[in-house]
Amino acid sequence: MPTIKEVAKMAEVSSATVSRFLNNSGYVGEEARKRILKVIEETGYVPSENAKSLRTKQTKVIGVILPKISTETSSRLVRGLDEVLAKEGYQILLANSGLSAEKEIEHLRLLKSRDVDGIILSATTNGAGLKAEIQRLDIPVVVVGQEVDDTPNVIFDEYQAAKDMVKHLIDHGHERIGFIGVSEEDPAVGVLRKKGYLQAMQERNLPIEESWIEKGIFDVESGAVAMERMMGAAIPPTAVFAVTDRLAIGAMNYVKSIGLRIPEDIAFAGIGASELSRYITPSLTTMDYQNKESGRVAAGLILEAIKSGGNSPEKRLINVRLLQGDSV
Amino acid sequence: MPTIKEVAKMAEVSSATVSRFLNNSGYVGEEARKRILKVIEETGYVPSENAKSLRTKQTKVIGVILPKISTETSSRLVRGLDEVLAKEGYQILLANSGLSAEKEIEHLRLLKSRDVDGIILSATTNGAGLKAEIQRLDIPVVVVGQEVDDTPNVIFDEYQAAKDMVKHLIDHGHERIGFIGVSEEDPAVGVLRKKGYLQAMQERNLPIEESWIEKGIFDVESGAVAMERMMGAAIPPTAVFAVTDRLAIGAMNYVKSIGLRIPEDIAFAGIGASELSRYITPSLTTMDYQNKESGRVAAGLILEAIKSGGNSPEKRLINVRLLQGDSV
DNA sequence: CTGAAAGCGCTTACAG
DNA sequence: CTGAAAGCGCTTACAG
Known part of the structure; x- marks a missing residue:
């Protein structure tokens, strides 16, 4: 697959113009437009999000740390997250803490190093170490399931x-x-x-x-x-x-x-x-506990935090409902 | 958080030296080493994987396309994948096809644009379009659950x-x-x-x-x-x-x-x-169907393909076991 | 043992 | 309407 530079050369324009075409930013002449489109179709060119991120400082990926990757609770949460995140063009980078508090912190850092735009942490504890790490990280984090001060929070009563x-x-x-x-x-x-x-x-x-x-x-x-x-x-x-x-x-x-x-x-x-x-x-x-809904809410919170550029320590309480079975 | 350049300046070395220190590549003098370490600790510096990827041409992330994000089958598969991938330093970028064949193809492209090192596709169909797209993509892809020719494949009988x-x-x-x-x-x-x-x-x-x-x-x-x-x-x-x-x-x-x-x-x-x-x-x-095991095997296959740099169209059959219940 | 410089693939003022 | 150039944060020959 070619790079933007190669596409530019083939279409006989500059890479700036190809970029404009790609992002619909600034004018691109009709003729140039046609040539670019043709080259892209022929080559199957796909821009590198990675290179883009480096310039634009946003990756459009949200890190999600789960205590266990394959529980019902986790998958419902992820479904809720994905439902709203995908719509906004975000993808999910998954990390598995395996119920370990140290791993939670380790993954927080790992995700940060991946330049994710934000992190959703389905936490199993709420120790001081965790809180300190979140502050230190300096990117939007929302914690689900455990109450953590000074952090956007989705919790249950x-x-x-x-x-x-x-x-x-x-x-x-x-x-x-x-x-x-x-x-x-x-x-x-x-x-x-x-x-x-x-x-x-x-x-x-x-x-x-x-x-x-x-x-x-x-x-x-x-x-x-x-x-x-x-x-x-x-x-x-x-x-x-x-x-x-x-x-x-x-x-x-x-x-x-x-x-x-x-x-x-x-x-x-x-x-x-x-x-x-x-x-x-x-x-x-x-x-x-409406885990899917909690996922949706958490996604909303992280999106908000990303937009506003700060962690407003908002707490959102998810309603729970009693489901009567035949066991009582 | 500082960049490598800032760390370098603070430690009074060049960024090349910091890079060597970080990656344990090439010699770094004892004195320099100490100063760098100190700065890193003080600043909480974490290198940007993103920038690194741009140079090294590998992101250490594997894209995973699931038909439905929250089924038992999917979560077991992901668990198996994560088990072996995490060990090798890979992370998982999740995509949800929602059982739609077009979305599968769309996500294939989306993940490619993220420069993932490989893709695991838990497929719901095996149409010609899918196969063509995989060829075109020109990165390692392993398909789980459906037989697709000329592609590494994890299937069940x-x-x-x-x-x-x-x-x-x-x-x-x-x-x-x-x-x-x-x-x-x-x-x-x-x-x-x-x-x-x-x-x-x-x-x-x-x-x-x-x-x-x-x-x-x-x-x-x-x-x-x-x-x-x-x-x-x-x-x-x-x-x-x-x-x-x-x-x-x-x-x-x-x-x-x-x-x-x-x-x-x-x-x-x-x-x-x-x-x-x-x-x-x-x-x-x-x-x-041993979905977790199939995840492990798929992870092994993608790792292999990444190392060898080619899609050897290997098929791996997962053993199934009959579990006797009381319903027969 | 270490630094200057080029380059990865993009975007974005700036100038024309 | 379009291009040259700088820069995002890294790594890696190359030279010393």
């Missing part, structure tokens, strides 16, 4: 969502409610959702047993393991709130395997509105 | 997989077997899997009723609709093979809703090894 879900359980007559959480290194999922659970119980003057509180990692299997432990309690709970659908589903699988009926013997609720929650039997009561 | 699955059904005593397919514009899923079904039936001398052959799109809902139509047949089938898990699951949902038991009254099989297939009740018998 994790605390309220968890509290609402537990109250939903209580409203269905449950008093002994178990909890399956995750590591408290994750402020949003680990800390806030647990706090919501505790608060709901307390507000309704319900007892909390240590043995009803379990922890898993982000998969089905660990939900089952946690549930098995919980069923060893002196008085097992009649309902369980798990902080993710997968955890809830693992827990359900375990109680099914020991012959209990859901929801008659024990009820379950999760968070995430996973496709699984919908098609499992019984379907799982869960919270829809 | 769709025909055999479908045939094996239908035979599995037959081996379980079924003779009246229905089929839910997709549009035959998709050579792999639409044509080959159907052919496998027809061939299996024929080889075992089993009758095929027109009314047992239905078509859906790639979602659960259309599987249910197709199944409803199929149950209108004079003699309904005792087993159904659907070309995707989602189609199969939709179909299962429909027969459950009219009170039939699975697999006693009617059996089901799908393809895809989706997470859903595993956790649905009853679990679905399906084919594991």
Whole structure:
């Protein structure tokens, strides 16, 4: 493939003129226009965005850092992002942090070195290191999923969502409610959702047993393991709130395997509105976080930040919706 | 953030020396080394990959074109790709074709204009236009999922997989077997899997009723609709093979809703090894296409092509595995 | 061991 | 309406 210079020579014009033609900037004579077009068609010339970026100082690419590249949550988020970004001519450069805080920072730098116009970070923590790095980077960054001060932010009311879900359980007559959480290194999922659970119980003057509180990692299997432990309690709970659908589903699988009926013997609720929650039997009561919508909003925020040239530390709260299944 | 020139000035060396330091190419004196390091640390300087690419003619990014950004298949593929690509210092530039053949070609060009080192295309068709465009592009491209001549290719034996699955059904005593397919514009899923079904039936001398052959799109809902139509047949089938898990699951949902038991009254099989297939009740018998592995293989192929500088038209067949569920 | 200079493929004032 | 020239931030022979 030729360069702009070669195209210019073949069309017997200067490369400046070809550039004008390409970008529709400035006048290009009818004759010149025709010759250029012809050469481009014949050669299949495509301008190098890379070289262009070097001059124009914008690459039209947005870096996206995901905690895990292949979760439902991530793919929905990316879909939302792509939906609005593609329309504006932006492409997505993907990076996988693998749930590691150091990798998040490493990728922030890597993306910066690629001269991306902005970065969307789906974060798993919100440590001081992260915040410092974002400041230092000096390009638009929007953080999704964790609250980070002084940074454009797309967040969910994790605390309220968890509290609402537990109250939903209580409203269905449950008093002994178990909890399956995750590591408290994750402020949003680990800390806030647990706090919501505790608060709901307390507000309704319900007892909390240590043995009803379990922890898993982000998969089905660990939900089952946690549930098995919980069923060893002196008085097992009649309902369980798990902080993710997968955890809830693992827990359900375990109680099914020991012959209990859901929801008659024990009820379950999760968070995430996973496709699984919908098609499992019984379907799982869960919270829809509208990840795709959060992607759209994040894309809007980054576009705004790029245009205005500054990180207005705007926080956008995504609405969550309770989806009633047959598990309660 | 400074440029290399500014770093050079601050460290009282030339930019050539800074470059040597950065890339570990050529000698850099101990003193100079120290001063440069200091400046870099103080300023947080990160070299521009973009400018670098312009000189070195490689960007270390691989374009990935996906039919749909948020399907399980796509995310597994990307995970496999990222696993090996990241290790080699490559990043992934994502593009979403939205199942449209024109968009596939458009993105091929778009990625080329970004000077990507190679492109992985998860294709939905294999038309002549696509092939021509790939030739024309003149950069390494590997196509996943559809067979395209003269191009590195990662494919599955769709025909055999479908045939094996239908035979599995037959081996379980079924003779009246229905089929839910997709549009035959998709050579792999639409044509080959159907052919496998027809061939299996024929080889075992089993009758095929027109009314047992239905078509859906790639979602659960259309599987249910197709199944409803199929149950209108004079003699309904005792087993159904659907070309995707989602189609199969939709179909299962429909027969459950009219009170039939699975697999006693009617059996089901799908393809895809989706997470859903595993956790649905009853679990679905399906084919594991090992998408993540196919991603790894595709990444290997593109790396090879980049190194060798040519598209050796190598075809790699990914093994598929039958996963027995309780739906048969 | 190090620097000056050219060049990668573009765009953009400036001049005509 | 169009071209010559400078410059974006790097790397890389070449010379010393």
